[in-house]
Amino acid sequence: MSSRRENGTSGAGRSGPELLVVGAGPAGLTSALAASALGIDVTVLEAEPADRVRAGSRALFVHRENLRRLDRMSPGLGMKIAGFGITWRARRTFYGGREVFAREYPAPDTESLPPYASLRQIDTEQFLMDACLDAGVRFVWDAPIEDVRSTPDGVTALTADGRSWQAPYLIGADGGRSAVRKAVGITLEGGRSTDYRVAVDLEDPVDTAPSVTGERINHYRHPRVDLRNLFIVPFAGGRQVDLQCRTKEDAEIMGRPEEVRRWLPKVVDPGYLDRILWIARYPCLQLVADRFTDRHRRVLLAGEAAHLFAPLGARGMNSGIADADAAAGAVGLALRSANPERAKDAVDKFADARKQAGDHNCAAASAGLAHVRAGNVVARTRQSLAARLSPVVPRFGAWLDEAPYGPRGAIRQKAGTY
Numbered sequence: 001m002s003s004r005r006e007n008g009t010s011g012a013g014r015s016g017p018e019l020l021v022v023g024a025g026p027a028g029l030t031s032a033l034a035a036s037a038l039g040i041d042v043t044v045l046e047a048e049p050a051d052r053v054r055a056g057s058r059a060l061f062v063h064r065e066n067l068r069r070l071d072r073m074s075p076g077l078g079m080k081i082a083g084f085g086i087t088w089r090a091r092r093t094f095y096g097g098r099e100v101f102a103r104e105y106p107a108p109d110t111e112s113l114p115p116y117a118s119l120r121q122i123d124t125e126q127f128l129m130d131a132c133l134d135a136g137v138r139f140v141w142d143a144p145i146e147d148v149r150s151t152p153d154g155v156t157a158l159t160a161d162g163r164s165w166q167a168p169y170l171i172g173a174d175g176g177r178s179a180v181r182k183a184v185g186i187t188l189e190g191g192r193s194t195d196y197r198v199a200v201d202l203e204d205p206v207d208t209a210p211s212v213t214g215e216r217i218n219h220y221r222h223p224r225v226d227l228r229n230l231f232i233v234p235f236a237g238g239r240q241v242d243l244q245c246r247t248k249e250d251a252e253i254m255g256r257p258e259e260v261r262r263w264l265p266k267v268v269d270p271g272y273l274d275r276i277l278w279i280a281r282y283p284c285l286q287l288v289a290d291r292f293t294d295r296h297r298r299v300l301l302a303g304e305a306a307h308l309f310a311p312l313g314a315r316g317m318n319s320g321i322a323d324a325d326a327a328a329g330a331v332g333l334a335l336r337s338a339n340p341e342r343a344k345d346a347v348d349k350f351a352d353a354r355k356q357a358g359d360h361n362c363a364a365a366s367a368g369l370a371h372v373r374a375g376n377v378v379a380r381t382r383q384s385l386a387a388r389l390s391p392v393v394p395r396f397g398a399w400l401d402e403a404p405y406g407p408r409g410a411i412r413q414k415a416g417t418y
């Protein structure tokens with residue numbers, strides 16, 4: 001593997017890198033960083049311009065397993081992200097406006113990695129980008145890849161205006177609408193649930209106490225928003241209010257700025273009306289690629305190019321980071337292998353393991369979604385009974401608090417399964 005570490009752009013006509021990464025979202029940036037840490041010469045091709053502004057808090061959590069991964073790729077990076085992010089100081093769950101669960105946490109130990117860091121995705125991306133630039137990763141901005149041609153010997157990525165890049169391997173990290181995935185004939189399998197949500201990002205006043213900024217609140221059947229479910233999830237500098245809507249049309253209405261201004265003061269301090277940063281409406285998708293590599297084992301998929309999950313359990317970006325790490329590792333092994341069959345084997349192992357993880361994460365996120373949806377009488381009765389009994393049987397309150405994160409809970413997720 002080359003140790004070349006130039007900055008600048010890479011286009012047609014120059015000697016190519018060993019790895020192309022398409023997309024500079026969290027999965028692409030992590031792929032590039034992981035590859036660079038392995039001594040792989042990598043170029044990132046990104047459709048958008050270098051001065052783009054990415055919207056919204058989106059993925060709020062970086063779990064400890066991923067903080068460790070990032071620390072390995074770029075020593076100190078995990079700790080830096082953890083130092084910027086926050087952890088919850090309290091979690092409280094309400095049912096019909098009545099508290100059924102509350103737990104407080106001490107201030108985190110700043111000497112070791114916390115179980116997770118909560119910060120906006122744009123902030124996580126900035127840390128990843130800075131680390132990539134420090135590592136000498138090359139970026140080509142304004143390069144929307146339209147086609148990818150894979151052969152037994154390597155890959156060519158092409159834009160519509162005729163520019164092209166070649167490399168032995170390519171990681172497709174170009175998000176849910178992935179042109180890379182489509183170009184190599186990989187399809188997403190699964191479904192779109194009928195669940196639609198509205199997310200509203202709010203900025204905290206600078207003097208807000210940590211006990212308030214770090215409070216995660218989960219409402220079942222909130223009486224002030226016509227019994228819709230609602231999460232309030234803190235992040236460094238603010239909070240995300242996430243409203244579960246009844247239908248697509250309901251989300252369309254509840255997500256209109258004038259409508260948000262009507263219901264928001266009923267669920268948070270009205271002072272936040274002047275602190276709205278972003279409003280998004282989004283469907284909960286549950287899709288996983290049928291394969292994570294192409295037939296020549298030259299293209300590897302990572303992140304939302306390979307899977308789209310419901311947000312419950314924070315598996316989207318976290319599993320994208322794990323995909324990226326595994327994909328870069330497989331490319332490293334394949335590049336080092338003199339035997340083409342061994343090289344293919346390394347890529348196959350990546351593809352099988354991450355397909356399995358994708359299916360697992362999809363099922364877990366779907367289970368969390370089914371729980372909060374409570375789409376039948378049995379599920380609704382179970383929740384309401386648990387709420388009523390929680391004062392005498394606290395574990396029912398704990399169940400209501402944890403069940404939205406999927407079968408085993410997002411934070412207690414077994415190592416290695418993201």
Ligand SMILES: Cc1cc2nc3c(=O)[nH]c(=O)nc-3n(C[C@H](O)[C@H](O)[C@H](O)COP(=O)(O)OP(=O)(O)OC[C@H]3O[C@@H](n4cnc5c(N)ncnc54)[C@H](O)[C@@H]3O)c2cc1C
Pocket residue numbers: 022023024025026027028045046047048058059060061121143144145146173174175176178179180199280282302303304305311313314315316317318320
């Ligand atoms: C409202 C909302 C809330 C969310 N909440 C959570 C959460 O709580 N937890 C969680 O884990 N996840 C959450 N997610 C999902 C999370 O945002 C995604 O998992 C994450 O952004 C996926 O990262 P990625 O790098 O795979 O793709 P993306 O972030 O989509 O990045 C893809 C990149 O590829 C570029 N690109 C696209 N097409 C091309 C092309 N043809 N050529 C070159 N470049 C291209 C794009 O410009 C972009 O930079 C949420 C998403 C939304 C919308």
